[in-house]
Amino acid sequence: xxxxxxxxxxxxxxxxxxxxxxxxxxxxxxxxxxxxxxxxxxxxxxxxxxxxxxxxxxxxxxxxxxxxxxxxxxxxxxxxxxxxxxxxxxxxxxxxxxxxxxxxxxxxxxxxxxxxxxxxxxxxxxxxxxxxxxxxxxxxxxxxxxxxxxxxxxxxxxxxxxxxxxxxxxxxxxxxxxxxxxxxxxxxxxxxxxxxxxxxxxxxxxxxxxxxxxxxxxxxxxxxxxxxxxxxxxxxxxxxxxxxxxxxxxxxxxxxxxxxxxxxxxxxxxxxxxxxxxxxxxxxxxxxxxxxxxxxxxxxxxxxxxxxxxxxxxxxxxxxx
Amino acid sequence: xxxxxxxxxxxxxxxxxxxxxxxxxxxxxxxxxxxxxxxxxxxxxxxxxxxxxxxxxxxxxxxxxxxxxxxxxxxxxxxxxxxxxxxxxxxxxxxxxxxxxxxxxxxxxxxxxxxxxxxxxxxxxxxxxxxxxxxxxxxxxxxxxxxxxxxxxxxxxxxxxxxxxxxxxxxxxxxxxxxxxxxxxxxxxxxxxxxxxxxxxxxxxxxxxxxxxxxxxxxxxxxxxxxxxxxxxxxxxxxxxxxxxxxxxxxxxxxxxxxxxxxxxxxxxxxxxxxxxxxxxxxxxxxxxxxxxxxxxxxxxxxxxxxxxxxxxxxxxxxxxxxxxx
Numbered sequence: 001x002x003x004x005x006x007x008x009x010x011x012x013x014x015x016x017x018x019x020x021x022x023x024x025x026x027x028x029x030x031x032x033x034x035x036x037x038x039x040x041x042x043x044x045x046x047x048x049x050x051x052x053x054x055x056x057x058x059x060x061x062x063x064x065x066x067x068x069x070x071x072x073x074x075x076x077x078x079x080x081x082x083x084x085x086x087x088x089x090x091x092x093x094x095x096x097x098x099x100x101x102x103x104x105x106x107x108x109x110x111x112x113x114x115x116x117x118x119x120x121x122x123x124x125x126x127x128x129x130x131x132x133x134x135x136x137x138x139x140x141x142x143x144x145x146x147x148x149x150x151x152x153x154x155x156x157x158x159x160x161x162x163x164x165x166x167x168x169x170x171x172x173x174x175x176x177x178x179x180x181x182x183x184x185x186x187x188x189x190x191x192x193x194x195x196x197x198x199x200x201x202x203x204x205x206x207x208x209x210x211x212x213x214x215x216x217x218x219x220x221x222x223x224x225x226x227x228x229x230x231x232x233x234x235x236x237x238x239x240x241x242x243x244x245x246x247x248x249x250x251x252x253x254x255x256x257x258x259x260x261x262x263x264x265x266x267x268x269x270x271x272x273x274x275x276x277x278x279x280x281x282x283x284x285x286x287x288x289x290x291x292x293x294x295x296x297x298x299x300x301x302x303x304x305x306x307x308x309x310x311x312x313x314x315x316x317x318x319x320x321x
Numbered sequence: 322x323x324x325x326x327x328x329x330x331x332x333x334x335x336x337x338x339x340x341x342x343x344x345x346x347x348x349x350x351x352x353x354x355x356x357x358x359x360x361x362x363x364x365x366x367x368x369x370x371x372x373x374x375x376x377x378x379x380x381x382x383x384x385x386x387x388x389x390x391x392x393x394x395x396x397x398x399x400x401x402x403x404x405x406x407x408x409x410x411x412x413x414x415x416x417x418x419x420x421x422x423x424x425x426x427x428x429x430x431x432x433x434x435x436x437x438x439x440x441x442x443x444x445x446x447x448x449x450x451x452x453x454x455x456x457x458x459x460x461x462x463x464x465x466x467x468x469x470x471x472x473x474x475x476x477x478x479x480x481x482x483x484x485x486x487x488x489x490x491x492x493x494x495x496x497x498x499x500x501x502x503x504x505x506x507x508x509x510x511x512x513x514x515x516x517x518x519x520x521x522x523x524x525x526x527x528x529x530x531x532x533x534x535x536x537x538x539x540x541x542x543x544x545x546x547x548x549x550x551x552x553x554x555x556x557x558x559x560x561x562x563x564x565x566x567x568x569x570x571x572x573x574x575x576x577x578x579x580x581x582x583x584x585x586x587x588x589x590x591x592x593x594x595x596x597x598x599x600x601x602x603x604x605x606x607x608x609x610x611x612x613x614x615x616x617x618x619x620x621x622x623x624x625x626x627x628x629x630x631x632x633x634x635x636x637x638x639x640x641x642x643x644x645x646x647x
Contacts, residue, residue, distance in 0.1 A: 057646045084427035090420035107428035
C-alpha cells in the first residue's frame with residue numbers, strides 16, 4: 001500500500017502571465033495510501049499545485065506523474081482515477097441532490113450510487129432537496145460524496161472546509177476519515193488551517209510563496225524537531241539544525257531539527273513541538289532554500305498508523321486494526 | 322451523458338416548445354381561414370391560370386388583406402438569435418461562471434466527449450425546433466408564396482434549409498461566445514451583436530449575389546399593361562442601360578428625371594414621359610434577377626455558408642474547452 005508514489009512532481013513550475021510564478025521548482029514524491037495535507041498561506045500556490053496535480057492546469061515547466069505514469073487527463077481511464085472537490089464545492093444550480101447523484105452516475109463508469117445514497121442518508125441530507133438550497137456544510141458533503149462515489153484512487157480537495165463553520169468542518173473531516181478507512185485511497189487536501197490537518201493527515205507539504213518549504217511524514221517531522229529552551233543568549237551559531245530562534249527577556253526558545261535521541265546541551269531544556277508551531281516557524285524563515293536536516297532524513301514512515309489515532313468512530317478503528 | 326444533457330437543457334426545451342405553441346395557435350387559426358379564402362375566392366384558380374378574368378383585381382385584394390401579416394414573418398430572421406442568446410451562450414458560460422466546469426472536467430468523461438455530446442444533442446433539438454417553425458410559417462405563407470414566389474426575404478428566411486442553418490449558426494456563435502467570455506450575460510450580448518452583424522449584411526448585401534443573377538433587358542414600356550401574372554423573380558438591381566451596355570448611375574438617372582419633369586425630381590415611377598425619353602435616347606430597362614427556380618439552389622448555398630461558419634465556430638469552442646485551464 002505504501003512505498004510507491006501516488007503523485008510525483010519533478011521541477012514543477014507554473015507561471016501566470018509573463019513573470020508571476022505561482023509555483024516554482026516543486027519536486028515532491030507523495031506516498032500512496034496517505035492523507036497528505038498541503039499547508040500554506042493564502043496565495044502560497046496551493047490551488048495551483050492541486051490543479052496541476054489533476055490536470056486542470058498545465059505546468060509551465062516540469063512534469064507530474066500519477067501512480068507511476070505521466071498524467072493522462074485526456075483519457076477516461078486517467079480521469080476515473082481522480083476525485084476532485086473544488087474550493088467552493090460547485091454543484092449544478094437547480095439540480096436536486098438526487099439529480100447530482102444521477103449526474104455522477106452517468107458521468108462515471110465506476111460510480112457507487114447505492115453507497116452515495118447510503119452515505120447521504122446517514123448524514124441526514126434529503127436527496128429530493130435542491131442542492132444549491134442546502135447549507136454550505138451539506139453542499140460540501142454532497143460534493144465529497146460525489147467525488148468518493150467515483151471510487152478514485154486519488155482524492156484531491158481544495159480548501160474543503162475553508163467556508164464551513166466549525167461543526168460542519170468536523171462533520172466533513174469525519175466523513176473523509178471514514179471514507180479513507182474504508183477504501184485504498186490517497187488523499188491530498190489543502191488548508192490554511194493547520195489544526196484541521198493535524199488531526200487527519202499523515203504527511204504534510206508546506207508551501208510558501210510558490211516554493212516547498214517543508215515536506216514529510218508528520219510523525220517524523222514532530223519527532224525530528226524540538227524546542228530548546230534555556231537562559232537568554234544571542235549566540236546560537238553553534239546549535240545544530242536551528243530553524244528559528246525567539247528570544248524573551250530572560251529565555252531563548254530555539255526550534256531545532258535534530259535526530260531523534262540526539263542529546264541536547266545541558267544548558268537547554270528540550271521539549272516536543274506541535275505541528276502548528278513547526279509550520280509557523282518554517283513560514284517565518286526568511287530564506288527560500290529548503291531547510292537541511294542536521295542528519296540524514298528519517299526512516300520510511302511506519303505504515304498508515306497516524307490517521308487511525310484520530311478516527312472517531314471506534315468500529316472503523318477496529319476494522320483497521 | 323445524454324441524461325446530463327437532457328437534465329441541463331430540459332427547461333430551455335420546454336420554453337421553446339411553449340413559445341412555439343403560443344405562436345402556432347394563432348397561426349393555425351388565421352392560416353386555415355386564409356387557405357380556405359385562397360381557394361374559395363378563386364385566387365388559387367388565378368395562380369393556376371393567370372389569364373382568367375378579373376384575376377389582377379382578385380389577387381390584389383387578396384394580397385391587400387394578407388400580405389401585411391405575411392410580411393411580418395420577416396421577423397423570423399431574428400428568431401435564430403433566441404437560440405444563440407438563450408441556448409448557445411449559457412451552454413459553456415454558465416459552467417465557467419458557476420464553477421461547475423471544475424466538476425464537469427474531473428468526471429470520467431473527456432472534455433471532447435462532454436462537449437461534443439452536448440453540442441450534438443442540443444444542436445439536434447434546435448434544428449428540430451427550427452424545422453417545426455419553418456414548416457408552420459411556410460405552410461401559413463403558402464398562398465402568398467404561390468403568388469410572389471419564395472425568393473424574396475420574408476419567404477426565403479422562413480424556408481427550412483435557411484432557418485435550420487442560421488439557427489445552428491446562431492447557436493455556434495453563442496457557444497463560442499460563452500467559451501471566450503465565460504460570463505453568461507456578456508456572452509448573450511455578444512451573441513446578439515455578432516448575430517446581427519453577420520445576418521443583416523448577409524441578407525442585405527451578400528445573398529443577392531450568392532448566385533450570379535440573370536439579366537433581363539426590356540424596351541421602354543410604351544406597350545400596354547400585359548395583365549397580372551404570378552411574379553416569382555427576385556429583382557436585386559434594376560435601372561437603365563444604353564446601347565453600349567453602360568448602366569446609368571443614380572446621378573445620371575436623376576439628371577434625366579429632372580430634365581423630363583423640369584426640375585421636379587420628386588416625381589416617382591416611370592411615367593409615360595420618361596418612357597418616351599428612354600425610347601428616344603436609345604435607353605432600355607435592365608433588371609438583375611434571380612428566377613423562382615433558383616430557390617432551392619440558393620437555399621442550399623446560403624445554408625452551406627452558415628453551416629460552414631457554425632462548424633468553424635464550434636470547432637473553435639471545442640479547441641478552447643480542450644485547452645481550458647484554471
